[in-house]
Every structure is written in structure tokens, then in C-alpha cells.
Amino acid sequence: xxxxxxxxxxxxxxxxxxxxxxxxxxxxxxxxxxxxxxxxxxxxxxxxxxxxxxxxxxxxxxxxxxxxxxxxxxxxxxxxxxxxxxxxxxxxxxxxxxxxxxxxxxxxxxxxxxxxxxxxxxxxxxxxxxxxxxxxxxxxxxxxxxxxxxxxxxxxxxxxxxxxxxxxxxxxxxxxxxxxxxxxxxxxxxxxxxxxxxxxxxxxxxxxxxxxxxxxxxxxxxxxx
Numbered sequence: 762x763x764x765x766x767x768x769x770x771x772x773x774x775x776x777x778x779x780x781x782x783x784x785x786x787x788x789x790x791x792x793x794x795x796x797x798x799x800x801x802x803x804x805x806x807x808x809x810x811x812x813x814x815x816x817x818x819x820x821x822x823x824x825x826x827x828x829x830x831x832x833x834x835x836x837x838x839x840x841x842x843x844x845x846x847x848x849x850x851x852x853x854x855x856x857x858x859x860x861x862x863x864x865x866x867x868x869x870x871x872x873x874x875x876x877x878x879x880x881x882x883x884x885x886x887x888x889x890x891x892x893x894x895x896x897x898x899x900x901x902x903x904x905x906x907x908x909x910x911x912x913x914x915x916x917x918x919x920x921x922x923x924x925x926x927x928x929x930x931x932x933x934x935x936x937x938x939x940x941x942x943x944x945x946x947x948x949x950x951x952x953x954x955x956x957x958x959x960x961x962x963x964x965x966x967x968x969x970x971x972x973x974x975x976x977x978x979x980x981x982x983x984x985x986x
Contacts, residue, residue, distance in 0.1 A: 763813070765866045768835045769794060770804055771813065774824055775832035784821030830897055837893040839865040840886035841876050847887050848880065854887040854938070855929035870895075888929075889920030889939035889975070904975040908953065908968055910945045916976040917942050923973035935964040942979060 763771070773793045777785040791801045802818070809816040813828035824832060842861040846852040852860070868876075874895065877883075884900045885891055891899040904919050918941045921932060932938060936959045946963065947956040953968025 763811075763831060767804065767808060767813075768831065768866055770801075770808060771824065771828055771832040772835055772839075774814065774822060775829060775836070778824060784823050786821050787818075790822075833893040833897045833899075834870075835865050837895070838868055838873055840890055840892040841873060841880065841883070842868070843886045843888075844880055844883050844892075845876050854933065855926040857887065858924050858926075885920075885939070887939070888924055889918070902977065904977055907955070907971040907974040907976050910948075910955075910976065912945050912947055914945045915942065915979040915981065916945065917979050918974060919977055920975040921973065922975065923970070928970070928973075935966075936960060936962070937964070937966070937974070 770790065773790050774785050777789055777793070787798060787801050787805065790796075790805075791798050794801070805814060805816045805822050808814045808828065809822075812825055813831065814822045814824055816822045839861045842864050843854075843857040846857045846860055847854060877895075883892055891901075893899055902919060907916070910916060918937055918939050920939060921929070921937075923929075937943070937957075941959060944958040945955065946958050948954070949956075953971070954965055955968070955971050956963060956965045958964075
């Protein structure tokens with residue numbers, strides 16, 4: 762059974778590897794986990810010896826099938842716990858990440874399955890991240906980054922990638938949560954700032970923050986005369 766530390770490494774590698782489909786650099790893992798490079802190298806060697814990663818010094822690391830399965834198991838625990846905390850204990854979406862980080866390693870598979878059934882098998886967590894099934898499958902959606910949107914587009918927020926509490930509280934205040942619908946009014950050419958209409962209110966967000974949001978286009982249904 763992997764240690765809590767090893768599971769955190771597998772999660773960090775999975776996040777980088779799945780997002781960019783490449784080998785993950787040791788420094789990236791060190792930055793993500795705030796751990797020294799020598800410590801990261803030592804752990805990667807241990808994970809490789811246990812068949813969880815393919816590791817080659819100076820050439821990065823990639824999860825094996827077994828390592829990916831373990832990473833998805835921890836991610837499943839984490840995201841289901843987030844949904845549970847919000848729906849049953851009244852947590853807000855900016856509070857649940859740190860709590861889930863602590864609990865994800867402690868829950869048993871049996872408890873996770875019961876939580877999943879109790880919640881009626883949610884496919885996404887409060888931030889729009891897909892929840893892996895017990896078999897390691899993920900519900901896929903065709904999304905675009907908000908920075909790619911053009912003026913006039915009608916969009917629906919699907920996923921928020923920046924989950925720091927301050928950012929989530931701000932997004933909540935202006936109504937930019939998964940499920941929210943918006944219209945792009947204007948994009949400033951010189952700095953990428955975006956002006957959006959949400960519930961008849963105009964809000965603006967920076968290009969950096971827009972780059973942390975994934976959306977789908979809303980196609981208006983035409984009624985036949």
C-alpha cells in the first residue's frame with residue numbers, strides 16, 4: 762500500500778501528465794509539492810522500483826498503468842469527499858480542498874463506494890473536475906479555455922482550474938461558477954482583460970484568470986414559426 766507521500770506524488774504526476782500528455786519534469790513535481798529536488802529524485806526512484814512510474818533521470822517521469830490506477834483512486838476519493846462536504850455538511854467550495862486533502866488517504870474503498878451511492882453517483886466535483894469511476898473512467902467533455910472565446914459568444918462555465926480559496930471566493934462573488942451562463946462582451950487587445958455579462962450584470966476578469974476557466978458554447982435553440 763503506497764504511503765500518503767507516495768500517493769501525493771502520483772497525483773501530482775497525473776495532473777501534469779494528463780494535462781499536457783508528456784513526461785513530467787522533476788522540478789515541476791518539486792514545485793507542485795514544495796519539496797526539494799533531491800527528495801523528489803529519491804521518491805521517484807522508489808516509485809519506479811515499485812512499478813508505479815517510468816523514471817529516467819534528466820528525462821522526466823511518466824506513470825505506469827498501475828501508477829495511474831492508484832492516482833485515479835486517490836483523486837476519486839478527493840473529489841467525492843468535496844461533493845459530500847458541500848452537500849451534507851454545508852461547506853463552501855473554497856473550503857473543501859484542504860479538508861479533502863487530509864481525508865482522501867484515510868477513507869476505505871468501501872466507505873467511498875457508499876459515499877458515491879449516497880450522493881447518487883455524481884460525475885463532477887464542485888469545481889467541475891470529473892470524478893473517476895471505481896473502474897478509473899472519466900466523463901469527457903469538449904471544452905475550450907475562456908481566453909479563446911470571442912465577443913458575442915454565449916458560454917457555460919464547466920470547470921475552474923485555479924482552486925485557491927481567494928480565487929474561488931472572488932469567482933463566487935461575481936457569479937462565475939460551474940453551471941453559470943455568460944456572454945462575452947469585450948476582450949481588450951492590449952492586456953486580454955475580458956468583460957462578461959452574467960445575469961444582466963457586467964463583470965471583468967484578467968486574462969490570467971480567464972485562462973483557468975473551461976467553458977462550453979451555448980447554442981440557442983430556434984423555435985419554429
